[in-house]
Amino acid sequence: MSGVLVYSDRDDLAHDLSAWAAAQREVLGEPTAAVLGARAAERAEACRAYGAVRIHVCDAPAVTDLLDDAVAGVLAELVTREQISVVLIGATRRGRSLAPRLAQMLEAGCVSEAVELGLEGRRIVTGRYSLGGNTISREWVRTPIQIIAVAPGTVERAVPGAVGGDLITFEGQVNASRAAVIERRDKPGLETNIADSERLVCVGRGLASEEDLPLVQDLAEALGGEVACTRPLSYEYGWLPEERMIGISGQKCSPKLLVSIGVSGQVQHTVGIQGAKTIVAINTEKGAPIFKQADYGIVGDMYEVVPLLTARLRGRRGGGAAMKASQPQE
Amino acid sequence: MRIVVCLKEVIDLAQVRFKTDGRTPVLDGLPVRLGAFEKNALEEAIRIKERLTEVEVIALSAGSGRLKESIKEALAMGADRAVLVLDPLLEIADSAGVARTLAAALERIGSWDVCLLGEGSDDEYTGQTPSRVAALLGLPQITNVRELDIAGDGRVRGTRGLEAELEVVACDSPVVVSVTSELNTPRLPPLTAILKAGRKPVEVWTLADLGLGPGTVGPREAQVEVLSNLAPAGSRKNQILDGDLEAQIEELLRSLEREGVIS
Ligand SMILES: Cc1cc2nc3c(=O)[nH]c(=O)nc-3n(C[C@H](O)[C@H](O)[C@H](O)COP(=O)(O)OP(=O)(O)OC[C@H]3O[C@@H](n4cnc5c(N)ncnc54)[C@H](O)[C@@H]3O)c2cc1C
Numbered sequence: 239m240s241g242v243l244v245y246s247d248r249d250d251l252a253h254d255l256s257a258w259a260a261a262q263r264e265v266l267g268e269p270t271a272a273v274l275g276a277r278a279a280e281r282a283e284a285c286r287a288y289g290a291v292r293i294h295v296c297d298a299p300a301v302t303d304l305l306d307d308a309v310a311g312v313l314a315e316l317v318t319r320e321q322i323s324v325v326l327i328g329a330t331r332r333g334r335s336l337a338p339r340l341a342q343m344l345e346a347g348c349v350s351e352a353v354e355l356g357l358e359g360r361r362i363v364t365g366r367y368s369l370g371g372n373t374i375s376r377e378w379v380r381t382p383i384q385i386i387a388v389a390p391g392t393v394e395r396a397v398p399g400a401v402g403g404d405l406i407t408f409e410g411q412v413n414a415s416r417a418a419v420i421e422r423r424d425k426p427g428l429e430t431n432i433a434d435s436e437r438l439v440c441v442g443r444g445l446a447s448e449e450d451l452p453l454v455q456d457l458a459e460a461l462g463g464e465v466a467c468t469r470p471l472s473y474e475y476g477w478l479p480e481e482r483m484i485g486i487s488g489q490k491c492s493p494k495l496l497v498s499i500g501v502s503g504q505v506q507h508t509v510g511i512q513g514a515k516t517i518v519a520i521n522t523e524k525g526a527p528i529f530k531q532a533d534y535g536i537v538g539d540m541y542e543v544v545p546l547l548t549a550r551l552r553g554r555r556g557g558g559a560a561m562k563a564s565q566p567q568e
Numbered sequence: 569m570r571i572v573v574c575l576k577e578v579i580d581l582a583q584v585r586f587k588t589d590g591r592t593p594v595l596d597g598l599p600v601r602l603g604a605f606e607k608n609a610l611e612e613a614i615r616i617k618e619r620l621t622e623v624e625v626i627a628l629s630a631g632s633g634r635l636k637e638s639i640k641e642a643l644a645m646g647a648d649r650a651v652l653v654l655d656p657l658l659e660i661a662d663s664a665g666v667a668r669t670l671a672a673a674l675e676r677i678g679s680w681d682v683c684l685l686g687e688g689s690d691d692e693y694t695g696q697t698p699s700r701v702a703a704l705l706g707l708p709q710i711t712n713v714r715e716l717d718i719a720g721d722g723r724v725r726g727t728r729g730l731e732a733e734l735e736v737v738a739c740d741s742p743v744v745v746s747v748t749s750e751l752n753t754p755r756l757p758p759l760t761a762i763l764k765a766g767r768k769p770v771e772v773w774t775l776a777d778l779g780l781g782p783g784t785v786g787p788r789e790a791q792v793e794v795l796s797n798l799a800p801a802g803s804r805k806n807q808i809l810d811g812d813l814e815a816q817i818e819e820l821l822r823s824l825e826r827e828g829v830i831s
Binding site: 336350367368373381420423425461516517529536538 | 591690696698712734792797808824
C-alpha cells in the first residue's frame with residue numbers, strides 16, 4: 239500500500255486518526271493529512287504533532303464552508319497526486335456525507351461509519367452497525383482505493399508526540415460548490431456532552447409526562463451524571479434536546495454506568511449504549527428487551543423505584559450534595 | 569416543478585430473529601415496507617406540492633418485484649406517479665450499484681428540480697446513496713436536512729442539523745437533498761387514497777432500459793467484502809434482582825460499588 243490520507247472537519251478526530259495511521263505505517267505506508275477551511279494553516283500546525291509526514295493545507299475561499307462537493311474535489315486530487323490507497327475520514331455528520339461522495343468520485347468502496355477499525359494481516363478490517371443495529375458487519379474494502387469514515391471514539395485518543403511533518407500549501411484547482419452556506423445558528427440546548435459522560439440516566443417513554451422529569455434529573459444529580467433519553471422523548475415530544483438522545487441516529491455513549499428507565503430496548507436505541515461498562519434497567523415489563531442488554535434489572539414501576547434509589551444514593555453520601563462526576567474531556 | 573423522491577424497500581427489522589446461537593440473523597420471510605426517512609422525504613415533497621402550483625412528485629425506487637406492492641403506499645400518500653427499476657441484479661447490488669441505477673433513472677426521468685432521499689436507510693443506515701447519486705450526476709448535495717424550503721423558482725434552502733450547529737445551505741436547482749426525521753411527521757393515507765393509489769401510473773424499467781448491467785451494477789460484495797455479520801456476543805450479566813424493593817436497591821448499590829462505577 240502506498241499511503242494513508244487523513245481528513246476530518248473536527249481537528250481532534252483528525253489527530254486521532256493520524257496517530258492511528260502513523261502507528262500502522264509499516265503496513266499502510268506513509269501517513270499524510272489534509273487540513274481544509276478556515277484558519278487551516280494554524281490548525282495544520284497543531285496537526286504536526288500527530289505523526290503525519292506531510293500535511294496539505296487549503297484555506298481557499300471555496301472550501302471555507304466545507305461543502306461536500308468542494309472538499310471532495312480537493313481530497314480526490316490529493317489522493318491521485320499522492321497515490322493514496324486509504325483515506326480515513328472522521329465520521330462526523332459532514333464526514334459521513336463527504337466519504338461516499340469522495341468514494342464515488344474515485345470509484346472506490348466506502349465504509350461510512352466504522353465503529354471498529356483494525357488491521358488483520360495487511361487488511362484494514364472495519365466493523366459497522368448493520369440490519370438496523372441488530373448486527374455488526376465486519377468487512378474490508380477491496381477496491382484499490384479505500385474510503386473509511388471512522389466514528390468518534392473508535393480509535394484511541396491521540397497524545398501529541400514530536401512535532402514533525404511538512405506543511406504543504408495546496409496548489410491544485412479548487413472548484414467551488416454551486417451551493418452556499420447562508421446562515422449558521424447554534425443548536426439550542428447544547429449544554430451537555432452525553433458521549434463523554436461517565437454516568438448517565440437514560441429515560442424512555444415510561445416517563446408519563448414532562449412534569450415528571452425532575453424524578454430522573456434528581457437521580458442523575460445523585461449519581462453525579464447526566465440525563466439522556468430515547469428518541470420519542472426528544473424528537474416526538476420535545477421534552478429533552480436531541481443532544482441527549484441516544485441511539486443509531488443519536489449519540490453513542492460509553493459511560494461507566496448507565497441507568498435505563500422506562501426504555502423498551504429497541505435495537506435502534508441500544509446500539510448507542512453498547513459502550514457502557516455497566517447497565518442497570520428499570521422497567522415494569524419483565525419481558526422488555528432492555529433486560530437482555532442489562533447487567534442488573536429491577537422489574538418495577540419507575541415512579542416507585544427511582545425516588546427510592548435516589549434517596550438511598552443521597553443517603554450514602556450522608557445526605558450531602560452529590561459529588562460531581564469528573565468533567566468531560568476538553 | 570418536478571420533485572423526485574427516492575425510496576428504499578426495507579425489511580421490518582423489529583422482527584429480526586436469531587438462530588439458536590443467538591447471533592446469526594434470520595431474515596427470510598420478513599415483511600417489507602418503505603423506509604422511515606424516505607417517508608419524511610415524500611411527505612415534504614407532497615407538502616411542497618400542496619403549497620406551490622404545478623408540482624409533480626415522482627416516487628422512484630430500485631429493487632425487487634415486491635416493490636410493485638410496497639410503492640402503493642407512496643402513491644397513496646400523494647406521489648403523482650412512480651418509476652420502478654426492477655431487476656434481479658438489484659437485489660444483490662451494493663450502494664454504488666443502487667446509486668448508479670438511481671442516477672441513470674433520474675437522468676431518464678429528466679428535467680427534475682430536486683431529488684429527495686432519506687439521510688440513511690432503516691436497515692444499513694450508511695447514508696451513501698444520496699452522496700453517490702449527487703457525485704454521479706455532478707450536482708451539489710445538501711445532506712441531513714431538517715427544514716426545507718423550495719421556492720417557486722426552484723431555489724432550495726435546506727437547514728442541516730450538524731453536531732453543534734444548524735447550517736442553512738442555499739442552492740439553485742437541480743440539487744440532491746437528504747432529509748432527517750425532524751423534518752415532519754409523514755401522513756397516514758386515508759383508505760380512499762389507498763384504494764385510488766392502484767390507479768396511479770407506475771412505470772417499470774429494467775437495468776437494460778437504463779443501459780446498465782452486470783458490469784456496472786456489481787454484486788453486493790464487489791467493493792466491500794463482508795467477513796461476518798452477527799449480533800455482538802452478549803457479555804451482560806442479565807441479573808434480575810429479587811426480594812422486596814428496598815432489598816433490591818441495597819443489592820444493586822453493593823454491586824455497583826463493587827464494580828467501581830459509583831463513588
Ligand atoms: C431508522 C430508525 C432510527 C431510530 N433511531 C433511534 C435512536 O437513535 N434512538 C432511539 O432511542 N430510538 C430510535 N428509533 C426508535 C426505536 O425503534 C424505538 O421506537 C424507541 O427507542 C423506543 O423508545 P422507548 O423505549 O422510550 O419507548 P417504548 O418502546 O414505548 O418503551 C417504553 C417502555 O417503558 C416501559 N414502562 C412504561 N411505564 C413504565 C413505568 N411506569 N416504569 C417503568 N417502565 C415503564 C414499558 O414497559 C416499555 O418497555 C429509531 C427508529 C428507526 C426506524
